[in-house]
Amino acid sequence: MATLQDVERLVAELPGTEETARHGHRTWAVGGKAYAWERPYSKADLKRFGDDTPPQEPILAIRVEDLGEKEAVLTARSGDGFFTIPHFDNYAAVLIELDQVPEPVLRDALLDGWLVFAPAAQAQDVIAARRRRAKD
Template sequence: MSLGDVERVVAGLPGTEEVARHGARTWAVGGKAYAWVRPFSKADLKRFGDEAPPEGPILALAVEDLAEKEAVLAARAGDGFFTIPHFNGYAAVLVQLDKVSEGVLMEALLDAWLVHAPAAVAKAHLEGR
């Protein structure tokens, strides 16, 4: 998958706005970010040590809470989902786009959007699917 695929999916999620946050492309709903491009910082790269960091575009996705984060990581580790020390204690996961399938990416973006979408907007969207 690619950032173009992300753009296509989020275009179908009502109330989504693209903004820049910390210089990175970010998609938000209700004023809150639910997905953003997450390049590795120098500190992130240092923490990988001798291990090669995941390649390609990396997307960060909001999750409901830390329990949901652990569940997503356990269920989707083979699908390119992972975390890094910088995200410890933060309700978000990272996705290596070139390892995730279209269906999994679509589901993950919808789930991330639902974290912050206003209830009425989310209900209307889900009923219209």
């Protein structure tokens, strides 16, 4: 399944992506806005799991368009390592247990996150290129 090295390789395919650090963790942004970032658990996160075993790290957070999209993604991808935690309530992002997500699903999730903030012209170019590759 996927690793942080896979994330690095996949975000490199998305124009205008810059790697930065946020709270000491790698973050990928376009147009100065973060669309994906490493998200280790805090002590408070772990406490909220109680006796339940939390999903395995490394964890990646990815922005989604809005809360409706978040619910749709969580419903459609729950078996692919997608989840959320109380800290992300009312926040348009999902969490991904990387060692549970297939690479094609991760690629699509990163593209969707990138599209939230990508300049329109770049977004149209990337979508058109993906459509061309899909036809081949």
